[in-house]
Amino acid sequence: xxxxxxxxxxxxxxxxxxxxxxxxxxxxxxxxxxxxxxxxxxxxxxxxxxxxxxxxxxxxxxxxxxxxxxxxxxxxxxxxxxxxxxxxxxxxxxxxxxxxxxxxxxxxxxxxxxxxxxxxxxxxxxxxxxxxxxxxxx
Amino acid sequence: xxxxxxxxxxxxxxxxxxxxxxxxxxxxxxxxxxxxxxxxxxxxxxxxxxxxxxxxxxxxxxxxxxxxxxxxxxxxxxxxxxxxxxxxxxxxxxxxxxxxxxxxxxxxxxxxxxxxxxxxxxxxxxxxxxxxxxxxxxxxxxxxxxxxxxxxxxxxxxxxxxxxxxxxxxxxxxxxxxxxxxxxxxxxxxxxxxxxxxxxxxxxxxxxxxxxxxxxxxxxxxxxxxxxxxxxxxxxxxxxxxxxxxxxxxxxxxxxxxxxxxxxxxxxxxxxxxxxxxxxxxxxxxxxxxxxxxxxxxxxxxxxxxxxxxxxxxxxxxxxxxxxxxxxxxxxxxxxxxxxxxxxxxxxxxxxxxxxxxxxxxxxxxxxxxxxxxxxxxxxxxxxxxxxxxxxxxxxxxxxxxxxxxxxxxxxxxxxxxxxxxxxxxxxxxxxxxxxxxxxxxxxxxxxxxxxxxxxxxxx
Numbered sequence: 001x002x003x004x005x006x007x008x009x010x011x012x013x014x015x016x017x018x019x020x021x022x023x024x025x026x027x028x029x030x031x032x033x034x035x036x037x038x039x040x041x042x043x044x045x046x047x048x049x050x051x052x053x054x055x056x057x058x059x060x061x062x063x064x065x066x067x068x069x070x071x072x073x074x075x076x077x078x079x080x081x082x083x084x085x086x087x088x089x090x091x092x093x094x095x096x097x098x099x100x101x102x103x104x105x106x107x108x109x110x111x112x113x114x115x116x117x118x119x120x121x122x123x124x125x126x127x128x129x130x131x132x133x134x135x136x137x138x
Numbered sequence: 139x140x141x142x143x144x145x146x147x148x149x150x151x152x153x154x155x156x157x158x159x160x161x162x163x164x165x166x167x168x169x170x171x172x173x174x175x176x177x178x179x180x181x182x183x184x185x186x187x188x189x190x191x192x193x194x195x196x197x198x199x200x201x202x203x204x205x206x207x208x209x210x211x212x213x214x215x216x217x218x219x220x221x222x223x224x225x226x227x228x229x230x231x232x233x234x235x236x237x238x239x240x241x242x243x244x245x246x247x248x249x250x251x252x253x254x255x256x257x258x259x260x261x262x263x264x265x266x267x268x269x270x271x272x273x274x275x276x277x278x279x280x281x282x283x284x285x286x287x288x289x290x291x292x293x294x295x296x297x298x299x300x301x302x303x304x305x306x307x308x309x310x311x312x313x314x315x316x317x318x319x320x321x322x323x324x325x326x327x328x329x330x331x332x333x334x335x336x337x338x339x340x341x342x343x344x345x346x347x348x349x350x351x352x353x354x355x356x357x358x359x360x361x362x363x364x365x366x367x368x369x370x371x372x373x374x375x376x377x378x379x380x381x382x383x384x385x386x387x388x389x390x391x392x393x394x395x396x397x398x399x400x401x402x403x404x405x406x407x408x409x410x411x412x413x414x415x416x417x418x419x420x421x422x423x424x425x426x427x428x429x430x431x432x433x434x435x436x437x438x439x440x441x442x443x444x445x446x447x448x449x450x451x452x453x454x455x456x457x458x459x460x461x462x463x464x465x466x467x468x469x470x471x472x473x474x475x476x477x478x479x480x481x482x483x484x485x486x487x488x489x490x491x492x493x494x495x496x497x498x499x500x501x502x503x504x505x506x507x508x509x510x511x512x513x514x515x516x517x518x519x520x521x522x523x524x525x526x527x528x529x530x531x532x533x534x535x536x537x538x539x540x541x542x543x544x545x546x547x548x549x550x551x552x553x554x555x556x557x558x559x560x561x562x563x564x565x566x567x568x569x570x571x572x573x574x575x576x577x578x579x580x581x582x583x584x585x586x587x588x589x590x591x592x593x594x595x596x597x598x
Contacts, residue, residue: 001513019424029508030500033292041425065506137505 175579
């Protein structure tokens with residue numbers, strides 16, 4: 001089953017909409033709350049990343065009985081050094097974004113921690129694609 | 139999903155209910171459907187918050203209570219009285235007057251529901267040092283505990299498993315009377331409830347199986363009785379003596395918003411009103427709320443002062459309780475009189491059993507089947523109009539679609555799809571009317587000038 005959501009760059013009030021919607025779906029599918037939490041935390045981080053850094057983005061979710069696959073694509077500045085971005089505490093967020101409580105440099109590491117697999121590809125000046133996969137049955 | 143049915147106190151009076159959609163539309167857990175012209179509440183979905191009762195235009199939703207005469211089955215008749223009861227009366231009426239009137243009505247003992255608050259607060263503070271998931275959530279409001287069970291099952295481990303004061307106070311006073319040598323069978327403990335959800339915990343405590351309460355009396359019923367005596371008595375009740383303050387300032391304020399949060403450690407938040415609580419819990423579930431230690435969550439606006447069984451305006455009630463608490467604080471007269479032996483007993487018996495998740499959102503236990511059902515729901519949503527009018531007897535189009543996959547409704551329950559089916563000759567117009575009558579009751583669409591707002595309305 002597939003779902004897609006649009007993410008608007010710069011609009012923090014809507015960051016988390018995809019995560020909330022996916023959460024509702026997983027609850028209806030009787031997925032273990034612990035797994036739901038991991039998925040939702042990872043997706044929320046991903047959404048906030050798009051809102052904070054990109055111009056716009058899209059979340060594509062594919063669910064079957066075995067796993068959930070989440071693909072977060074954005075049109076944005078891209079990540080020049082992915083290894084660096086994966087380090088805890090590394091952040092390029094502006095002062096304004098930090099003021100709002102985001103930008104602690106936990107985004108990608110937190111996503112990695114809360115997904116079974118994570119794949120990131122990025123093109124500087126074009127955008128980033130993050131793909132997360134998590135098993136749904138333990 | 140547990141097969142066990144949960145007791146709930148909210149009932150529909152099928153003679154008064156005329157099948158409007160007010161309750162169905164405000165229910166925060168989508169627990170109400172209209173069938174045969176009246177509202178029906180899904181027992182396992184309902185959290186007893188009382189929103190439906192507040193919304194009902196004809197008072198068709200009521201809280202089941204025990205017969206008042208039942209108190210006379212006991213030699214010793216204890217009323218467990220929440221502070222919000224007293225808060226409904228203006229400050230010129232002293233607590234001792236209210237207590238005397240209650241005794242005149244038949245109680246032998248009138249004791250505060252919040253008597254054990256100071257001990258409970260100590261237990262809660264100790265619990266905060268444990269390794270429970272944060273933010274820890276108070277178990278004070280039974281509707282909130284149930285809401286978490288049915289809608290936020292992932293957060294059940296955040297609930298601090300400590301009984302609300304009513305349970306501990308009932309147990310404590312029952313124990314005191316037995317210590318005085320009174321026979322257990324002769325003691326009847328009655329709780330004067332401000333809301334529907336408290337009744338459910340007394341009748342079927344969540345995560346627990348025994349109750350120290352023999353019966354429940356609705357607060358509005360007793361308020362009317364007391365008010366009647368106050369209004370008709372010949373002289374002012376100047377006979378009674380105010381000896382020691384009835385309750386500590388903390389106890390008086392405990393059931394108001396902030397009552398608990400102001401006395402817990404770390405970063406504590408108090409949130410009242412069930413929709414506010416739901417939107418906050420969504421954020422907690424997403425891990426958007428970090429570094430919060432304690433949450434006091436209450437289903438009613440202004441917490442228990444906004445209980446559905448209170449008569450007086452909730453803002454006035456809050457003001458009066460706070461005034462009383464301030465007066466007691468400044469008088470310095472209140473003394474905590476629970477002995478250390480009793481304190482230990484209250485602490486030892488102050489825990490509720492495990493609070494289990496019992497999600498009502500699951501479409502099927504089997505994930506493969508649930509997935510198929512959800513695909514069907516999404517396909518049906520392509521056809522349903524998305525108007526969320528409620529004319530099918532479900533609160534919105536999505537609920538109808540889910541009812542259909544649960545085999546509790548049909549696509550032809552939608553009045554708009556009926557028109558489309560008639561247009562393509564798939565449905566006979568006579569049949570449409572029968573479908574509508576099945577939801578809304580027979581002859582529902584006939585002319586009736588007695589209905590609310592109509593020309594010959596006869597309102598009570």
